[in-house]
Amino acid sequence: MALRVALLLLFASLSAGCVLSGDLNPMKTSKGRDEAREAYVQLGLGYLQQGMTERAKVPLKKALELDESDADANAALALVFQAEMEPELADRHYRKALASRPSDARILNNYGSFLFEEKRYKDAYQRFEQAAADTLYPERSRVFENLGMTAAILGERALAQQHLEKALRLNRQQPRALLEMAELSFEDRHYVPARDYYDRFSLLSEQNARSLLLGVRLATVFEDRDKVASYGLQLKRLYPGTPEYQQYLSEQ
Template identity: 60%
Template sequence: MSLRRVFVAGCVAAMLAGCVSTSTSQNPMKTAEGRQEAVQAYIDLGKGYLRTGQPERAKDPLKKALAISPNEAEALEALALVFQYEQEPSLAEEYYRKALGQSKEPRILYNYGGFLFEQKRYEDAYAQFELAAKDTLYSSRSRIFESMGITALELGQPDKARKHLQKALRLNRNQPRALLELTDLALKSKDYLPARDYYAAYSDMVSQQDARSLWLGIQLARVFDDRDTEASYGLQLKRLFPASNEYQQYRQTGGR
């Protein structure tokens, strides 16, 4: 945050209450640049509250940002995220649509797609991710392709999912979810060597595995007759996730 924005952030909270003078040269709110600085300061404050799990506190600064600039896409998007967090889907969608009415920024498209995925509206989610992916200069494009792949899986399109997930890894190899999904896809299609490579890369990347990844590791160990690894993963699955479906599958297929 610039020094000017820090100044504005402090002043807007006490606007017209002695923090600023009445002269245009000293009152940042009387210039277009100053108003935009204030808007951004309010947005930053609102997003800060949201990141720390305080959506109610985020609303006030975001409302103030919109009072200054009613069509500010970033503030509208942030309010959509607030209502999404609060499980108010109708309001969340309303504000996502308002934000997209002002800007087709790929970040907004991506977040809207994530909201639609959360609502199990997979075709709609995929369409938003596809639009977001068209911006080839977007810095987080790999995440979009990963989300497209996961959504394609929900739509029962494994070939399309594989294509998107591989694209995501070409853009950014550091994506454990994409690696795990590709492990699963390769295992199901009996492409065991790629499955082992994907799984090894995933295992190197994560500090602790979950029930699903351990079960995939067990299945791969069985394919390659690696009994020590199978036993190790099986013990972890039993100890950490005894109530999981994966542990039940392990037991039903000969595990202890």
């Protein structure tokens, strides 16, 4: 509603400008079009955040009518199509956005996340690398977290650890990076740091099937029977049909 009001106020001010000037139409000026386009993009993103993807397309289409190459409008529309599980359309608009703004770390990171979802891991890694090159990007820690997760899937364990450690140096409170580091450390039989990463993860995030299985394994190593029982019970109750629960059963 606030975004809608903002858009209405914008056009009210534009109309007022027309009356005052008598012959000037702000929508024909560069500044007026830019302000309208930005307002349309924000309105579209507001609808997207509420899960209203169909309504989001209306203002985003209007933004593109003002400038079909606008990076923000294309990036927002890519997110809309990504949410609607239209990968070809999402990919097309991500590319259009990057054609206008090829070094935008936010768009590069979002595009990398989309490619990761599509299991295009090598392409995703490349986009994350490009995003990480912007040393002033405020979400750079998440880019390195994404690099680490992608490198791990690609089988580059040492590189994955390097990226995840970098992510945690930039921001210690990243649950995904902490869980991944706990998993990698456990696999390397570095049980004390694995437990430290795991404990930090547990303070920041709810448990999932993967983390509960790792919790069981760590508790077994440290002979904490109460935690073994607790994590096992949570796996059974919350994730009975998962591969993690079947793995838990096979290890008991």
